[in-house]
Amino acid sequence: MDCLRISGGVPLRGRVAVSGSKNAALPIMAASILASGPVSLARVPDLADVNTLALLLGYLGVEVKRGANSQMRIETVDATPIKADYELVRRMRASFCVLGPLLARRGRAVVSLPGGCKIGTRPVDLHLAGLAALGASIRIEHGYVIAEAKRLRGAQIDLCGPCGPTVTGTANVMCAATLARGKTVITSAAVEPEVVDLGRFLISLGANISGLGTSVIEIVGVEQLAASDYTIIADRIEAGTLLIAAAITGGEISVEGVVVEHMTAVLNALEESGCHILRGHQQITLLATARPRPVHICAQPYPGIPTDLQAQFMALVSLANGQSTIRDQVFPERFMQVAELNRLGARIERSGSTAIVRGVRRLSGATVTACDLRASAALVLAGLAAQRETIVRRLYHLDRGYERLDLKLARLGANVTRQVEADALDMAELGSVPALPVV
Numbered sequence: 001m002d003c004l005r006i007s008g009g010v011p012l013r014g015r016v017a018v019s020g021s022k023n024a025a026l027p028i029m030a031a032s033i034l035a036s037g038p039v040s041l042a043r044v045p046d047l048a049d050v051n052t053l054a055l056l057l058g059y060l061g062v063e064v065k066r067g068a069n070s071q072m073r074i075e076t077v078d079a080t081p082i083k084a085d086y087e088l089v090r091r092m093r094a095s096f097c098v099l100g101p102l103l104a105r106r107g108r109a110v111v112s113l114p115g116g117c118k119i120g121t122r123p124v125d126l127h128l129a130g131l132a133a134l135g136a137s138i139r140i141e142h143g144y145v146i147a148e149a150k151r152l153r154g155a156q157i158d159l160c161g162p163c164g165p166t167v168t169g170t171a172n173v174m175c176a177a178t179l180a181r182g183k184t185v186i187t188s189a190a191v192e193p194e195v196v197d198l199g200r201f202l203i204s205l206g207a208n209i210s211g212l213g214t215s216v217i218e219i220v221g222v223e224q225l226a227a228s229d230y231t232i233i234a235d236r237i238e239a240g241t242l243l244i245a246a247a248i249t250g251g252e253i254s255v256e257g258v259v260v261e262h263m264t265a266v267l268n269a270l271e272e273s274g275c276h277i278l279r280g281h282q283q284i285t286l287l288a289t290a291r292p293r294p295v296h297i298c299a300q301p302y303p304g305i306p307t308d309l310q311a312q313f314m315a316l317v318s319l320a321n322g323q324s325t326i327r328d329q330v331f332p333e334r335f336m337q338v339a340e341l342n343r344l345g346a347r348i349e350r351s352g353s354t355a356i357v358r359g360v361r362r363l364s365g366a367t368v369t370a371c372d373l374r375a376s377a378a379l380v381l382a383g384l385a386a387q388r389e390t391i392v393r394r395l396y397h398l399d400r401g402y403e404r405l406d407l408k409l410a411r412l413g414a415n416v417t418r419q420v421e422a423d424a425l426d427m428a429e430l431g432s433v434p435a436l437p438v439v
């Protein structure tokens with residue numbers, strides 16, 4: 001297992017290209033099950049999560065080949081397998097996105113329920129209710145969802161849960177509806193750019209979809225979807241993480257290849273914290289001037305500040321000149337980073353569903369352990385600003401969703417080195433076997 005050794009205190013400077021979006025790439029890869037011809041994708045990020053899904057697609061008779069320059073070719077070679085195993089789905093919840101495509105294209109799907117998750121309860125009831133409304137018979141047996149339908153039929157479906165619309169639920173139901181008989185209307189649909197990107201990909205295959213980016217999506221089913229060449233959008237979460245890295249180190253960077261409009265709420269919050277932002281064509285420049293000002297952040301569905309950037313903002317305001325508050329309306333329990341940030345000298349307290357962050361003048365390096373993807377990004381950012389050395393352990397969490405973040409940070413001047421974790425070596429020397437990572 002790798003860890004990241006960071007010598008903090010270097011302001012980041014320079015330009016950095018943003019990779020393709022993880023949260024767009026995963027459902028698009030899963031949706032390729034629907035295509036009757038080959039799919040060529042460009043700008044697919046090289047991530048552990050993408051590799052996990054590629055492995056699952058392989059078991060499902062879908063050949064996935066990586067090409068040069070973030071290209072990927074996907075083609076169904078055997079349309080009979082229908083089972084997504086627990087071992088792969090538990091590793092990555094987004095594997096559940098194969099459910100709708102399998103059901104619509106192959107008439108039957110047996111997909112493991114994803115199970116528990118560190119960022120809070122993450123039910124899939126809306127996915128299942130949506131597919132049932134399309135006429136699927138659904139039952140749960142031995143931890144698996146078994147969904148069957150000769151041919152789905154269009155229906156009116158509302159996808160609002162207690163914390164807002166579901167992103168991957170919208171993906172699953174939208175995919176399934178593309179091949180249903182008649183018209184489907186999804187209300188309270190997720191409006192995230194990644195859902196829009198999936199919809200555009202489906203349209204490129206021949207699907208009939210309107211209303212993308214609004215809360216009402218209409219899909220008129222077609223008989224068959226064909227082949228496609230498609231380019232995935234930029235990762236707004238990676239872009240935001242890099243910008244916050246520049247802000248927390250008092251640096252100046254430009255992120256390139258972004259969709260600037262996808263970043264509005266994030267850029268507004270960074271401006272509120274005192275950063276200067278220049279919005280260009282597919283480019284954002286951030287100039288950090290002084291110690292951050294306190295801000296009040298509430299993570300919300302798009303176009304609000306994404307929950308996937310909440311932890312990184314918490315790292316930033318831990319150094320603010322005053323008291324900030326952070327709330328997460330999407331995953332109200334998503335505060336795993338608090339204890340580890342406090343080990344770096346932050347002063348963060350939870351009060352119900354709000355984290356109160358009393359800004360400190362400096363953080364001090366320590367060994368910290370990442371426990372999920374975005375929490376680990378927050379620890380890396382804090383380490384970049386902390387005095388002396390920080391070691392972020394269990395880097396595989398970061399590698400699930402960031403394409404070599406350490407290399408990108410190093411190119412911007414950060415003093416970071418990836419190493420094999422010392423404790424794993426120690427244990428091997430002692431003759432014991434280190435525990436397998438649980439993702």
Ligand code: UD1
Nearest residue numbers: 023094121122123124125126127161163165166167168330
């Ligand atoms: C996706 C993203 C994840 C992001 C999240 C919120 C991918 C691969 N993952 O996750 O990075 O943090 O959106 O933007 O795109 N809910 C229900 N019932 C359901 C489904 C969800 O009540 O059937 C609730 C959830 O508990 C949560 C809220 O709806 O409170 C949003 O979850 P959802 O949008 O489904 O998150 P994911 O799609 O799993």
